[in-house]
Amino acid sequence: MQYYFKSIFSVCVIINMILIPLSFGEMYTSLLNVKQAIIVERQLIDNLETYIEHESQRLEDIKRFYAKVSELHSEVYNGPSAAMANPLVAFTLIKRLQSEWINLIYSDEAQENTQAFRSGYEEVEEEGSLPKLEDLQGAANGLMRLQDVYALQVGGLVRGHFQRITNGNPIDIYSPTISVPLSGDDCFLVGKVAYELEDYYHSVQWLEESVRLFRGAGRGWSPENEGTLEDALDHLAFSHFKTGNISCALSLSQELLNHDPMNRRVLKNVEKYERLLVDNPPLLSADTGLKRPNTTYLRTRNTYERLCRTQGTPPMRYENPRLFCDYFNNDSPGLLLQPIRREVLSLQPYVVLYHSFITGSEAERIKDLAQTGLRRSVVASGEEQATAEYRISKSTWLKDTAHPIIGRLDQRITLLTSLNVQPPFAEYLQVVNYGIGGHYEPHFDHATSASSPIFRLNTGNRVATFMIYLSSVDAGGSTAFIHANFSVPVVENAALFWWNLHRNGQGDGDTLHAGCPVLAGDKWVANKWIHEYGQEFQRRCSPNPEE
Numbered sequence: 001m002q003y004y005f006k007s008i009f010s011v012c013v014i015i016n017m018i019l020i021p022l023s024f025g026e027m028y029t030s031l032l033n034v035k036q037a038i039i040v041e042r043q044l045i046d047n048l049e050t051y052i053e054h055e056s057q058r059l060e061d062i063k064r065f066y067a068k069v070s071e072l073h074s075e076v077y078n079g080p081s082a083a084m085a086n087p088l089v090a091f092t093l094i095k096r097l098q099s100e101w102i103n104l105i106y107s108d109e110a111q112e113n114t115q116a117f118r119s120g121y122e123e124v125e126e127e128g129s130l131p132k133l134e135d136l137q138g139a140a141n142g143l144m145r146l147q148d149v150y151a152l153q154v155g156g157l158v159r160g161h162f163q164r165i166t167n168g169n170p171i172d173i174y175s176p177t178i179s180v181p182l183s184g185d186d187c188f189l190v191g192k193v194a195y196e197l198e199d200y201y202h203s204v205q206w207l208e209e210s211v212r213l214f215r216g217a218g219r220g221w222s223p224e225n226e227g228t229l230e231d232a233l234d235h236l237a238f239s240h241f242k243t244g245n246i247s248c249a250l251s252l253s254q255e256l257l258n259h260d261p262m263n264r265r266v267l268k269n270v271e272k273y274e275r276l277l278v279d280n281p282p283l284l285s286a287d288t289g290l291k292r293p294n295t296t297y298l299r300t301r302n303t304y305e306r307l308c309r310t311q312g313t314p315p316m317r318y319e320n321p322r323l324f325c326d327y328f329n330n331d332s333p334g335l336l337l338q339p340i341r342r343e344v345l346s347l348q349p350y351v352v353l354y355h356s357f358i359t360g361s362e363a364e365r366i367k368d369l370a371q372t373g374l375r376r377s378v379v380a381s382g383e384e385q386a387t388a389e390y391r392i393s394k395s396t397w398l399k400d401t402a403h404p405i406i407g408r409l410d411q412r413i414t415l416l417t418s419l420n421v422q423p424p425f426a427e428y429l430q431v432v433n434y435g436i437g438g439h440y441e442p443h444f445d446h447a448t449s450a451s452s453p454i455f456r457l458n459t460g461n462r463v464a465t466f467m468i469y470l471s472s473v474d475a476g477g478s479t480a481f482i483h484a485n486f487s488v489p490v491v492e493n494a495a496l497f498w499w500n501l502h503r504n505g506q507g508d509g510d511t512l513h514a515g516c517p518v519l520a521g522d523k524w525v526a527n528k529w530i531h532e533y534g535q536e537f538q539r540r541c542s543p544n545p546e547e
Contacts, residue, residue, distance in 0.1 A: 026134070026135070026138075026376045026394070027131045027132075027135040027435075028131070028135045028138035028139045028142060028392075028435050028436045029138065029376055029377070029392050029393060029394050029435040029438065030374055030393065030394035030433045030434070030435050030438075031433060031434065031435055031436070031438070031518075031522045031523075032371060032374065032394070032433050032522075033374075033394070033435075034435070034436065035522075036129075037129070037131065040124055040129045040130065043120075043124060044120070044121065044124065047117055047120035047121065048117070050116075050117075051113055051114075051116070051117040054109075054113045054116075055110070055113055058107075058109050058110060058113065062104065065100070065104060069096070076089060136189065136193075137193050138392070138435070138436070139436045140189060140190040140193040140194075141193065141389070141437070142392065142435065142436035142437030142438075142517075143157070143190055143436075143437065144190065144193075144194060144199075144202050144206075145437040145439065145517050146437045146476075146517055146519055147202070147205075148292070148305070149304075149305050149308050149309070149439075149516065149517050150162070150164065150173060150305075150308065150309055150476065150517075150519060151164045151165070151305075151309065152164060152173075153165060153170060154205045154206060154208075154209055155209065156170060157182070158181060158182045158187060158209045158213070159179075159181050160176070160179035160180050160181045160182075161175075161179065162174040162175075162176070162475070162519065162520070164309075173475065173519075174474060174475040174476075174519055174520050176474075176520065182209075182213075183213060183225075184209075184210045184211075184212075184213030184214040184216075184217060184225075184227070184229075184232065185210075185222070185224075185225040185226060185227050187206050187207070187209040187210035187213060187232075188206075188207065188210040188214075188226070188227035188231060188232050188235075189226065189227065190202075190206040191203045191204075191205075191206035191207035191209075191210055191232070191235060191236070191239075192207075192227070192235060194206060195207070195235050195238075195239060198242075200239045200242040200243050201243070201290055201291070201292055201293055203235065203236075203239040204236065204239045204240060204243060204290055205290070207232055207235050207236035207239060208236060210227065210232040210236075211229065211232045211233060211236055211252075214227075214228070214229035214232055215229065229259070230256060230259050230260060233252050233253075233255055233256040233259075234256055234266070236252055237249045237250075237252035237253045237256065237269070238269075240252065241269075241273070243290060246273050246276050246277055246280075246282070247277065247282055249269075249273050250270060250273035250274060250277065253266050253269050253270045253273060254270060257270065298390075298441060298442070300442050300482045300512070303482050303485070304441070304442055304480060304482055304514055304516075307478070307480035307481075307482070307485070307486070307487040307514075307516070308476070308478060308480055308487065308514075308516035308517070310478075310487055320347075322347055323344050323345065323346075323347070324344055325341065325342065325343045325344070326341075326342055327339040327340070327341055327342070328340055328341075328342035328354075328416070330415060330416055330417075330418060332415045332416075332418075334411075334415045335415050335416070340354050340355070340356065340357065340416065341354070341355040341356065342354055342355075343355065345486065345488060346481065346484055346486060346498075348484070348510055349481070349484055349498055349499060349508050349510040349511045350498060350499050351481065351484075351488075351496065351497070351498040352496070352497045352498070353488065353491065353494055353495070353496055353497075354416060354494060354495045354496075354497065355491065355493075355494050356493055356494065357412070357416075357468060357493065357494055357495035358409070358468055358470070358493050358495070359493065360492075360493060362405050362408075362409075363468075363470040363471065363492075363493060363524070365403065365405050366398070366405060366406075366429075366431060366470060366526060367431070367433075367470055367471075367524055369398055369402050369403055369405075369406075369431075370396045370398060370431035370433070373396030373397070373398075374394040374395065374396050374431075374433060375394055375395065375396065376393075376394055377391050377392075377393045377394060377395045377432060377440075378391075379391050379443070380447070380449075380452050380453055380454070382449075382451060384453070385453055390439075390440070390441035390443075391439070391440045391441070391443075392434065392435050392436075392437065392438045392439055392440075393432050393433060393434045393435060393438050393440065393515075394432070394433050394435070395430055395431060395432040395433070396430070396431055397427075397428040397429065397430055397431075398428060398429045398430075398431060399428050400428075406429055409429065409468075409526075409528075410422065410426075410429075410528075413466050413528055416497070417464070417466070417497065417530075417538075418538045419464065419530050419535050419538050419539070420530075420534040420535060420538065421466075421528060421530055422534075424457050424458070424459050424531075424533075424534075425459055425530070425531055425533055425534030425535070426528060426529060426530040426531060426534075427457070427528070427529045427531075429526055429527070429528055430526065430527040430528075430529075431470070431524065431525075431526050432524065432525050432526070432527065433522070433523070433524050434477070434515070434518045434522075434523040434524075437517045437518065438515075438517065438518045438523065439514070439515055439516060439517040439518070440514060440515035441514055442480075442482050442512050442513065442514040443512070443513070443514065444500070444507060444511060444512060444513075445462050445465045445500050445511070445513075445529060446461050446462045446463075446500040446501055446507045446508075446511070447461050447462065448507060457531060458533075459531040459532065459533035459534065460505075460531050460532030460533045461500070461501060461505070461507070461531065461532055462500050462501075462529045462530065462531060462532075463499065463500060463501045463530055463531060463532045463535060463539065464497065464498065464499050464500060464501075464529075464530040465496075465497070465498055465500060465527065465528075465529055465530075466495060466496075466497050466527070466528040466529075466530065467479070467495065467496045467497075467525055467526070467527050467528075468494075468495045468496075468525060468526040468527075468528075469490050469491055469492055469493065469494050469495070469496070469524075469525055470492075470493075470524035470525060470526055471490075471492060471521070471522055471523060471524040472490060472491075472492035472521065473490045473518055473519075473520065473521030473522070473523050474519070474520035474521040475519035475520045475521065476516055476517055476518045476519030476520065476521070477489075477490045477515070477516055477517070477518040477519070477521065477523045478490065478516045479496060479513055479514070479515060479516070480513060480514045480516055481510070481511070481512070481513045482512045482513065482514065483509060483510045483512050484510045484511075487516070490521075490523060498511060499511075501532065502542075502545055502546075502547060503539070503540070503541055503542035503544065503547040504541065504542060504543055504544065504545055504547070505532065505541070506545065
């Protein structure tokens with residue numbers, strides 16, 4: 001009994017670490033928060049409508065005054081001079097000049113309308129409901145992540161299309177019901193995020209689109225824009241310089257001088273670029289195309305992205321006669337009359353998909369229970385836990401006391417796997433909601449270091465993973481097993497199960513897996529991680545490293 005309470009305390013320590021409130025600047029990490037932002041903008045739209053109504057009324061009053069005065073000047077003051085001898089005419093003229101014009105010009109009404117509009121915005125801002133700068137940067141990085149992983153054309157994204165070049169032709173890999181094109185300022189902000197990260201591979205592509213759109217829009221000014229054509233030209237010229245394309249950097253800088261001929265910094269850059277071209281003239285045969293930089297931290301990038309792009313297992317994989325589908329009851333009395341459809345996806349590692357594991361209403365209830373507790377997902381960092389750019393989502397933990405549904409799911413998992421999923425022999429149910437381009441790059445679920453926080457439960461390593469798909473997605477979001485060379489698309493209400501450890505307790509390297517970026521849709525999953533201890537009679541040990 002003493003051991004049990006010690007383990008439960010360890011579980012609570014880990015959960016408390018995860019639930020420490022983080023900054024509000026993480027809207028982009030959960031599509032639930034993005035959806036909530038729609039409500040916020042609707043409130044701002046209502047405030048803007050009120051502001052426009054008040055300003056329209058104010059302008060109508062000004063127009064009425066203008067019409068009255070103009071009429072007097074055209075009909076009275078242009079008439080016989082005797083009209084000016086009329087004391088009433090003289091009085092009203094003096095009154096207007098001394099009072100009415102002053103009241104009109106120095107009216108507080110415009111300021112009051114503006115202040116009321118600003119106050120409405122500031123109230124929303126104080127509630128913490130507005131995205132922060134890091135949200136904008138995170139959303140921009142999400143777009144660039146989707147661009148890379150799914151080989152999307154930036155020009156297509158700008159037009160609202162999700163296209164990939166196949167055999168020289170653009171192919172739609174996802175067709176949204178509503179197509180939203182991007183503006184020059186939209187592209188500028190994405191390019192600027194890449195530029196500030198010194199990621200010139202992406203900044204060139206997005207800033208080129210920005211310049212093209214700004215040129216097409218003419219010189220008109222839009223109050224909502226942050227960037228201008230000059231800004232985009234400036235950033236694009238330097239991006240080309242950093243990628244070695246001096247000719248383009250020079251041409252763009254010269255164009256920028258047409259708009260700002262006295263810009264001393266740009267003048268110096270032009271001199272520098274001209275000198276570089278004289279000293280090192282570009283070769284006609286030289287390849288000036290952009291090349292995506294190599295990565296050192298993600299050695300499996302090519303395989304990972306290829307599996308994500310397949311959006312499912314290649315058909316030839318099913319030619320293996322040892323893979324099968326059946327109705328499975330695990331010899332459990334609870335499943336004899338209602339077996340579950342099982343699809344064996346892989347034997348090494350052993351990966352199984354259980355179809356219709358959860359009902360739609362149960363999935364919705366779990367998502368509802370999780371909403372208030374969602375916080376930025378963390379990963380193991382030595383002995384502690386921290387957020388990371390290679391995992392973009394929000395998550396929370398649900399105890400079985402949160403709702404009877406949680407307990408019923410635990411029972412269902414035990415019926416299918418025969419494993420003990422009660423704490424401390426398993427972790428609480430983790431519910432995850434992915435954000436813009438939300439993903440989890442290749443990783444192991446089991447601990448690979450003795451200092452991992454996973455061992456604080458004192459129940460061994462994570463022997464198995466049971467992952468439940470609580471929603472569907474429109475595109476992307478597959479689970480890719482890197483070394484096993486297959487991926488599993490999101491199947492709503494299904495559950496994915498695999499063993500993380502061999503029977504000798506060693507980690508199975510073939511379980512290296514990833515959550516591919518969500519291209520379109522709202523991805524929710526629930527994870528149940530089951531530990532070694534408590535499973536001694538359900539999954540016996542073996543010294544054979546192949547088992």
